[in-house]
Amino acid sequence: MALRQAVLAALLDEELSGYQLAKSFDMGVANFWHALPQQLYAELAKLEAEGLVTGREVVQETRPNKRLFKVTEAGLAELERFAASSTKPSFIREDLLVKVHASDRTDTEQIVAQLLERAAVAGAKAELFGKILRKMRGDRSEEEFLRHGERIGPYLTCLAGLGFEQGNRDWCERSAAILRERRTLRAER
Amino acid sequence: MALRQAVLAALLDEELSGYQLAKSFDMGVANFWHALPQQLYAELAKLEAEGLVTGREVVQETRPNKRLFKVTEAGLAELERFAASSTKPSFIREDLLVKVHASDRTDTEQIVAQLLERAAVAGAKAELFGKILRKMRGDRSEEEFLRHGERIGPYLTCLAGLGFEQGNRDWCERSAAILRERRTLRAER
DNA sequence: AGGCCCATGTAATCTGTTACATGATTCC
DNA sequence: GGAATCATGTAACAGATTACATGGGCCT
Numbered sequence: 164m165a166l167r168q169a170v171l172a173a174l175l176d177e178e179l180s181g182y183q184l185a186k187s188f189d190m191g192v193a194n195f196w197h198a199l200p201q202q203l204y205a206e207l208a209k210l211e212a213e214g215l216v217t218g219r220e221v222v223q224e225t226r227p228n229k230r231l232f233k234v235t236e237a238g239l240a241e242l243e244r245f246a247a248s249s250t251k252p253s254f255i256r257e258d259l260l261v262k263v264h265a266s267d268r269t270d271t272e273q274i275v276a277q278l279l280e281r282a283a284v285a286g287a288k289a290e291l292f293g294k295i296l297r298k299m300r301g302d303r304s305e306e307e308f309l310r311h312g313e314r315i316g317p318y319l320t321c322l323a324g325l326g327f328e329q330g331n332r333d334w335c336e337r338s339a340a341i342l343r344e345r346r347t348l349r350a351e352r
Numbered sequence: 353m354a355l356r357q358a359v360l361a362a363l364l365d366e367e368l369s370g371y372q373l374a375k376s377f378d379m380g381v382a383n384f385w386h387a388l389p390q391q392l393y394a395e396l397a398k399l400e401a402e403g404l405v406t407g408r409e410v411v412q413e414t415r416p417n418k419r420l421f422k423v424t425e426a427g428l429a430e431l432e433r434f435a436a437s438s439t440k441p442s443f444i445r446e447d448l449l450v451k452v453h454a455s456d457r458t459d460t461e462q463i464v465a466q467l468l469e470r471a472a473v474a475g476a477k478a479e480l481f482g483k484i485l486r487k488m489r490g491d492r493s494e495e496e497f498l499r500h501g502e503r504i505g506p507y508l509t510c511l512a513g514l515g516f517e518q519g520n521r522d523w524c525e526r527s528a529a530i531l532r533e534r535r536t537l538r539a540e541r
Numbered sequence: 542a543g544g545c546c547c548a549t550g551t552a553a554t555c556t557g558t559t560a561c562a563t564g565a566t567t568c569c
Numbered sequence: 570g571g572a573a574t575c576a577t578g579t580a581a582c583a584g585a586t587t588a589c590a591t592g593g594g595c596c597t
Contacts (some may be wrong), residue, residue, distance in 0.1 A: 164583080165447045168484040172454040182548050195449030199586070204550060225594065227548045230361050237459060246458040250447045252473065258354045258439045260384030260512060265463040268428060277439050284441065286531045309530050310537075317452045319527050323449060326519045334512050341498050341508070348499075355556085371576050391557070393578060414566065416576045 167215070168245045169196035170206050171238050174216060176314070180229040181207050191295065191317075194324025207232055215241050263338060271342045278342070282335035285328045292325040356404070357434045358385035359395050360427050365503070369418040370396050380484065380506075383513025398420055404430050423462060430470070459541060460531045471524035478517040481510050 165256045173184060184207070185200035187193075199205075210216045215238035218230040261279060262274050279320075299318050300308035309315055362373060362381045373396070374389035387395075404427035407419040423431075448470060451463050486506050486520040489497035498504055 165445070166584080168447075168454070169450045172450050175454060175457060180548075181550090182546095194444065196445055197443030197452055200548095201550075201587090202585070204548095208396060208550095223547090224548090227593075229548060242454045243458045246451045246454065246460075247462045250451070250470070251469065253444075253446045254386030255383065255442075255513075255516070256354070256385055257442045258357075260509050261354055261358045261361050262383055262435045262439070263512075264509045265357070265431045265435065266505045266507075266508075267503045268364055269432045271435075273436040281439070281441070310533065314456045315530070315534075316455045316457075319455075319530070320449050320453045323452075323523050323527075324444075326523055327372065327444070327516075330515045330519050334515055338508050338512075341504070342453055343506075353555085369576075370578090371574095388558070389576095390559095390578075393576095397578095412575090415574090416565070418576060 165197070165245070165252050166198055166202060166206055167210060167312070168242060168347065169198070170210060171215060171242050172316075174232055174234050178219075178231040178233045180221075180303065182229065184232075191241075191321075194292065194327070210238070212238075215248045259335075263342075266342060271346055275339045275342050275346070276334045278339035282332045283338065285332035285335060289325055289328040289332060291303055292321050292328065296321055354434070355387055355391060355395055356383070356399060357400060357431060358387070359392065360404065360423050360431050361505075363421055363427075365421050365506075367420040367422045369410075369420055372417065373421075380510075383481065383516070384509045399427070402426075448524075452531075455531060460535055464531050464535070465526045467524045467528035471521050471528065474517045474521035474524060478514055478521060481514040481517065485510055485514065 169188075169192070173179070173187055173196075179187065181200070181204045184203050185198075188196065188198045188203060207216065207218070211218055211232070214235060216232045217235055218232045220228060222228050222257065237321055259274075259277060262269075262277070266274050296305075296318065299321070300312070303312070308318065312318065358377075358381070359373065362368070362376055362385075368376065370389070370393045373392050374387075377385065377387045377392060396405065396407070400407055400421070404424060405421045406424055407421045409417060409419055411417050448463075448466060451458075451466070455463055485494075485507065488510070489501070492501070497507065501507065
C-alpha cells in the first residue's frame with residue numbers, strides 16, 4: 164500500500180505530469196519503487212480526489228495538454244504519518260535466482276547468457292547512479308554533502324540503488340563464470 | 353508467474369509437505385522467492401493437477417497426516433523450459449526507501465530507529481546465510497566446491513542473498529548514522 | 542510510410558495479502 | 570493454562586500486469 168507514498172515522495176522536488184512520473188518510476192525513482200503508467204494515472208486521480216496532491220492543466224500547442232501535480236500540505240502530513248508507521252520488510256522475487264537455484268538439473272547455456280545480460284544491465288544502472296550522485300553533490304565531497312546538503316533523501320536512496328546494482332553485477336558475472344566453467348569441464352568428460 | 357517454478361525448484365532436493373515448503377519459503381528459499389502458506393497450498397494443488405508434482409499421503413500418529421510432494425519428469429521439463437525462457441528483471445518495492453527518500457521533509461527519529469532495526473535483521477540474515485554456506489560446502493574451500501560440487505545452485509543463490517543482506521545492513525547503518533548526526537546538528541541550532 | 546514520443550486513460554485478468562476456520566499435541 | 574507447532578485449507582479483498590484504445594507531431 165505504499166505506492167501512494169512513493170508517488171508523493173517522487174513529487175516532492177518537482178511538479179510532474181503522469182507521463183513524466185511514469186518515466187521517473189522507470190528510471191531514477193526505480194531505485195526504490197517501480198510502477199506502471201496505468202497505476203500512476205490511477206493513483207494520481209485517487210490522491211487528487213483525497214486532496215493529497217493538486218493538479219493544474221498546462222495547455223501545449225504542439226503536444227497534447229498535460230496535468231502537472233504537486234504535493235499539498237495534506238500530502239506532506241500523509242508522508243509524515245507514513246514515516247512514523249511501522250515498516251514491513253520487503254521480499255525478493257527474482258526469476259533469474261529461481262533459474263540458478265535449479266541450474267544443476269537444467270541446461271545452463273541460456274542461464275549463463277541471461278546472467279551476462281543482467282550483469283551488463285546492472286553495470287549500466289550502476290554507472291548511471293554514479294553519475295546522478297555526482298550531479299547531486301556537485302563539487303562537494305560525499306561526506307560534506309551528506310552532512311550539510313539540503314536534500315539528501317534522494318542521494319541516500321540512490322546510494323542504495325548503486326550498492327544493489329553493483330552487488331547484482333558482481334554476483335551475475337561471478338555466477339556466469341562459474342557455470343560456464345562447469346559446462347566446459349562437463350563437455351571435456 | 354514464477355511461483356510455480358520457485359516451488360518446483362524448492363522441491364528438487366527433497367520431498368516436502370505444504371507446511372514444510374512454507375517454512376523454507378520463509379527461511380532458506382527466501383533468498384530468491386517469498387510466498388505465504390496459502391499461496392503454496394494452492395500452487396501445490398495446481399501443480400499436482402497438472403502432473404508437475406506428485407503427492408503421497410504420510411499417515412502420522414501423533415500429528416495430523418501430511419502430504420509430501422516431489423517433482424515429476426514433467427516438472428523437470430517445465431523447469432528446463434523456464435530456464436530457457438527470457439527473464440524480465442524484477443523490481444524493488446521497499447517502504448523504508450520511500451521513507452528515506454522523503455526524509456528531508458519529515459521527522460527522522462522514527463526513520464533512524466527503523467533503519468537500525470532493519471540493519472540488525474539484515475545482519476542476522478547475513479550471518480545465517482554464512483552458516484548455511486559453510487554447511488553446504490563442508491570442509492572444501494569455496495572455489496573447490498563451486499568447481500566440483502554436485503549441487504551448487506542453492507549455494508549460488510545463497511551467496512546472492514548474503515551479498516544482498518550485507519549491502520542492506522551496511523547501507524542501513526550508514527544512513528541511520530547520517531540522519532542521526534543531522535538531527536543533532538539541527539537540534540544544536 | 543512506419544515507428545517512436547507525447548499524453549491519458551479503461552477493462553479484464555492475474556497475483557498476492559489479510560482474515561477466517563479447525564483441531565490435536567507439545568512445550569513452558 | 571496459554572502459547573507454539575504441526576497441518577491444511579477457504580473467502581474476500583487489495584494490488585499489479587496485460588491488453589486495448591485514441592490521436593497528433595516528429596524523425597528517418
